[in-house]
Amino acid sequence: MNKSIVAIATLALFVAAWEQGTGDDEAKPYSSRYQPMASGATLLTGATVLTGTGERLEGADVLISDGKIQAVGEDLDAGDATVIDASGRWVTPGVIDVHSHLGVYASPGTESHSDGNEATSPNTAEVWAEHSVWPHDPGFVTALAGGVTSMQILPGSANLFGGRSVTLKNVPGRNVQDMKFPGAPYGLKMACGENPKRVYGSRSQAPGTRMGNVAGYRTAWIQAADYKKKMEAAEGGKGEPPMRDLQLETLAGVLSGEILIHNHCYRGDEMSVMLDIAKEFGYKITAFHHAVEAYKIADLLEESGTCAAMWADWWGFKMEAYDGIRENAALVDLAGACAIIHSDSAVGIQRLNQETAKVIGAAARVGIDIQPEHAIQWITSNAAKALGIDADTGTLEAGKMADVVIWSGSPFSVYTRADQVFIDGALAYDRFDDSVNPVTDFSLGTAAATGGAQ
Amino acid sequence: MKSRRVLIGFTTFILLAVSSVGSAQSTAIVGGTAVTMGPQGTVENATIVIDNGQFISVTADGAVPDGATVIDASGKIVTPGLFTPIGSLGLVEVGFSAGPLDQLQRGEEFTASFDIADAYNPRSTLIAVNRIEGVTRAVIVPSPGFPDESGSSGSVLAGLAAMVNLGGGDDSVERRSVAMMVSLGQGGSGLAGGSRAGAILELRAALDEAQSYGDDPGEREDYKLSLSDLDALQGVLNGDVPIYVNVNRASDISVLIDLVDEYGLNAIIVGGSEAWMVAGDLAAAGIPVVLAPQDILPGSFDRINARRESAAMLADAGVTIAFADGQSQTYNARNITQSAGNAVAYGLSRDDALRAITIAPAEIFSVADRVGSIEVGKEADVVIWPADPLELTSYPEQVYIKGNAVEMTSRQTLLRDRYLQTDSDKPPAYRR
Numbered sequence: 001m002n003k004s005i006v007a008i009a010t011l012a013l014f015v016a017a018w019e020q021g022t023g024d025d026e027a028k029p030y031s032s033r034y035q036p037m038a039s040g041a042t043l044l045t046g047a048t049v050l051t052g053t054g055e056r057l058e059g060a061d062v063l064i065s066d067g068k069i070q071a072v073g074e075d076l077d078a079g080d081a082t083v084i085d086a087s088g089r090w091v092t093p094g095v096i097d098v099h100s101h102l103g104v105y106a107s108p109g110t111e112s113h114s115d116g117n118e119a120t121s122p123n124t125a126e127v128w129a130e131h132s133v134w135p136h137d138p139g140f141v142t143a144l145a146g147g148v149t150s151m152q153i154l155p156g157s158a159n160l161f162g163g164r165s166v167t168l169k170n171v172p173g174r175n176v177q178d179m180k181f182p183g184a185p186y187g188l189k190m191a192c193g194e195n196p197k198r199v200y201g202s203r204s205q206a207p208g209t210r211m212g213n214v215a216g217y218r219t220a221w222i223q224a225a226d227y228k229k230k231m232e233a234a235e236g237g238k239g240e241p242p243m244r245d246l247q248l249e250t251l252a253g254v255l256s257g258e259i260l261i262h263n264h265c266y267r268g269d270e271m272s273v274m275l276d277i278a279k280e281f282g283y284k285i286t287a288f289h290h291a292v293e294a295y296k297i298a299d300l301l302e303e304s305g306t307c308a309a310m311w312a313d314w315w316g317f318k319m320e321a322y323d324g325i326r327e328n329a330a331l332v333d334l335a336g337a338c339a340i341i342h343s344d345s346a347v348g349i350q351r352l353n354q355e356t357a358k359v360i361g362a363a364a365r366v367g368i369d370i371q372p373e374h375a376i377q378w379i380t381s382n383a384a385k386a387l388g389i390d391a392d393t394g395t396l397e398a399g400k401m402a403d404v405v406i407w408s409g410s411p412f413s414v415y416t417r418a419d420q421v422f423i424d425g426a427l428a429y430d431r432f433d434d435s436v437n438p439v440t441d442f443s444l445g446t447a448a449a450t451g452g453a454q
Numbered sequence: 455m456k457s458r459r460v461l462i463g464f465t466t467f468i469l470l471a472v473s474s475v476g477s478a479q480s481t482a483i484v485g486g487t488a489v490t491m492g493p494q495g496t497v498e499n500a501t502i503v504i505d506n507g508q509f510i511s512v513t514a515d516g517a518v519p520d521g522a523t524v525i526d527a528s529g530k531i532v533t534p535g536l537f538t539p540i541g542s543l544g545l546v547e548v549g550f551s552a553g554p555l556d557q558l559q560r561g562e563e564f565t566a567s568f569d570i571a572d573a574y575n576p577r578s579t580l581i582a583v584n585r586i587e588g589v590t591r592a593v594i595v596p597s598p599g600f601p602d603e604s605g606s607s608g609s610v611l612a613g614l615a616a617m618v619n620l621g622g623g624d625d626s627v628e629r630r631s632v633a634m635m636v637s638l639g640q641g642g643s644g645l646a647g648g649s650r651a652g653a654i655l656e657l658r659a660a661l662d663e664a665q666s667y668g669d670d671p672g673e674r675e676d677y678k679l680s681l682s683d684l685d686a687l688q689g690v691l692n693g694d695v696p697i698y699v700n701v702n703r704a705s706d707i708s709v710l711i712d713l714v715d716e717y718g719l720n721a722i723i724v725g726g727s728e729a730w731m732v733a734g735d736l737a738a739a740g741i742p743v744v745l746a747p748q749d750i751l752p753g754s755f756d757r758i759n760a761r762r763e764s765a766a767m768l769a770d771a772g773v774t775i776a777f778a779d780g781q782s783q784t785y786n787a788r789n790i791t792q793s794a795g796n797a798v799a800y801g802l803s804r805d806d807a808l809r810a811i812t813i814a815p816a817e818i819f820s821v822a823d824r825v826g827s828i829e830v831g832k833e834a835d836v837v838i839w840p841a842d843p844l845e846l847t848s849y850p851e852q853v854y855i856k857g858n859a860v861e862m863t864s865r866q867t868l869l870r871d872r873y874l875q876t877d878s879d880k881p882p883a884y885r886r
Contacts, residue, residue, distance in 0.1 A: 318551060
């Protein structure tokens with residue numbers, strides 16, 4: 001057999017594994033089979049619009065057709081579009097959560113639904129979160145009611161390398177392929193600190209310390225670099241390609257820049273070490289998640305172009321979370337780094353706008369003025385950037401996917417609700433019309449399905 | 455010897471200063487909108503006079519007494535201190551892999567009599583974090599000692615809750631034995647052999663034994679419970695100490711209502727995801743519910759019918775409600791305002807929402823004669839807010855506990871201020 005054909009075929013597989021699929025080649029295994037729901041043209045009129053680009057427009061219209069944002073501005077021509085009066089209401093891009101375990105830790109939280117942590121080895125870069133996602137998790141629907149249109153589902157943090165993440169559109173699907181965000185890059189979950197060393201140390205297995213964690217990352221990257229080198233050599237006609245290895249394939253994908261690193265890490269000093277590991281092996285950390293002490297190293301995050309995805313106020317529940325402060329995201333933002341508010345919670349994901357409001361309030365207390373048009377970026381465009389989907393969604397710019405929320409008022413008021421949510425231009429949720437709203441198979445017959453009528 | 459005595463005297467003085475007990479000078483908070491949560495309702499341009507730790511008068515456009523410290527609250531909102539009805543404040547510092555969890559009692563000799571007040575640390579770093587956000591009172595509770603490797607099987611009776619003020623002084627425990635913690639439903643099943651019916655049986659057996667002991671302590675010597683537990687249960691049987699029951703499923707709540715009626719107990723429900731389905735029965739039985747309005751997911755098969763409008767539906771049926779977010783009732787007890795705001799978003803009146811984080815929990819734990827509202831004669835826990843207290847962008851400008859202005863700092867504000875000094879040429883550890 002011709003060696004170069006084998007090499008090319010192997011390379012093709014390798015590349016196929018990096019992308020979640022564009023939707024145009026449905027034959028590719030595991031690729032996205034997402035199809036937007038049918039939608040007509042819609043014109044939202046007279047709203048306070050936060051574009052996600054840092055702008056705020058008063059009394060503005062948003063024109064949606066063919067599933068895309070067509071225009072944002074004043075007095076747009078409706079044409080044959082359905083007009084929705086959004087005066088007195090606020091319109092924003094769909095909310096994006098970069099850190100969710102919906103589907104992999106589904107409700108109800110039974111032992112049988114515990115599919116998020118392959119806690120059987122400190123390096124499980126070979127597992128893919130999408131192979132655990134249960135599309136009938138009722139949490140997808142409650143997140144939708146909170147304006148969430150896209151999210152990244154991550155494996156848990158028991159392992160140094162937890163496995164691949166998957167980015168989903170928040171649409172009901174029969175399977176995860178129906179939900180996969182077309183063309184989104186994969187992520188790789190890494191975890192610092194207490195979790196890996198506790199899980200494996202308690203089994204008298206490495207890693208049992210933070211230094212053991214770091215040795216574990218470095219050892220894996222050395223192997224990945226070697227695998228990548230051999231693959232590339234075979235591609236160039238030099239030698240046989242090594243046998244395909246799922247774990248090394250994912251790690252090599254990171255070194256090639258195709259797979260994005262999402263690194264669970266709390267402490268500033270540990271994030272600093274992780275940045276050095278990335279430097280040693282020539283990869284980029286796209287985002288630190290939780291990043292409870294990001295405010296202590298905000299300048300380093302700015303320099304490295306690494307986002308920090310943070311809670312508003314979770315703190316203290318473990319030692320590495322003891323220094324959490326509500327101003328964390330504001331201080332990261334102030335340093336010019338990329339700030340994101342994330343949930344890591346099936347409850348929190350329903351109210352990322354409220355979590356953002358807490359940071360706005362805390363910042364105001366020390367004289368840092370954060371306007372709504374700026375803060376909305378923490379849960380829309382900055383999140384899209386961290387997921388590598390910012391060319392497609394995250395702002396209300398012409399040509400982007402029409403992932404849009406109409407809020408009853410300012411999204412940063414506790415009294416505000418998402419009135420309507422559009423995904424790719426289709427009405428996916430309507431607070432006033434239960435017939436519009438999805439009901440998971442699981443929720444049939446419960447209060448969630450009937451609006452409470454029994 | 456003499457010098458040591460001087461030193462002790464000095465230490466006592468310092469402690470008194472820190473614990474901020476008593477205040478000789480009177481304070482008048484003037485010009486604000488006082489949302490009293492008492493019979494006076496909302497008083498515009500209120501003059502609130504505080505002396506000796508108590509409210510002396512609350513009047514519209516009232517005069518300021520001579521010598522009083524005047525606090526201008528013009529354009530601001532003045533509320534009672536917030537009251538969080540459940541949690542482990544002062545019982546835990548860092549929860550995971552970091553030392554004792556004093557809310558947790560292992561072993562089976564003492565369960566009902568386990569008195570959490572003895573574990574309270576008023577200087578816990580968690581206290582100030584929540585205090586400066588307006589929380590002035592908390593009910594702290596023991597957690598059920600879940601079954602573990604040590605052989606402890608746990609008990610459906612977890613012990614006695616206490617009400618504390620968050621002033622940070624040695625006098626913080628305000629009242630012991632405000633409730634007896636009980637686990638029923640799914641939580642109770644794991645503590646009673648695997649079935650929720652077993653949890654009811656265990657509770658009945660304890661009550662029956664305590665009844666027998668109470669009727670004639672000398673009659674028998676083969677009690678299964680320790681004498682201290684039997685003593686503790688007397689307060690439950692005579693209705694002085696309500697049972698504080700963690701339960702969610704509607705059918706479990708119905709069983710509880712019958713049991714409470716049969717034994718003549720007082721009860722409080724915490725959880726209550728499906729309480730709305732039996733709201734009328736709860737109202738008739740006078741059983742209040744401490745609920746988490748944001749917890750609407752079917753987290754377990756006990757909560758399959760959780761719904762957004764629970765708070766409003768319970769209030770409409772006449773059930774007294776208070777709030778505790780299941781996720782953050784200790785570290786972020788301050789987030790009861792978020793629970794209240796979300797309940798309003800889904801139908802609860804704003805007045806009922808404010809009640810649920812002030813006067814209602816005080817009523818539920820029978821301390822409303824002392825706290826929970828801005829009323830003459832009550833202890834002066836009061837918060838001045840520049841804007842709507844339920845909005846998450848709001849924060850208190852000043853908090854008072856028993857008439858004393860609280861220092862508006864916490865370990866978190868100190869960290870914040872240190873790292874805000876980005877132009878400092880000193881390493882962070884040298885910044886103050």
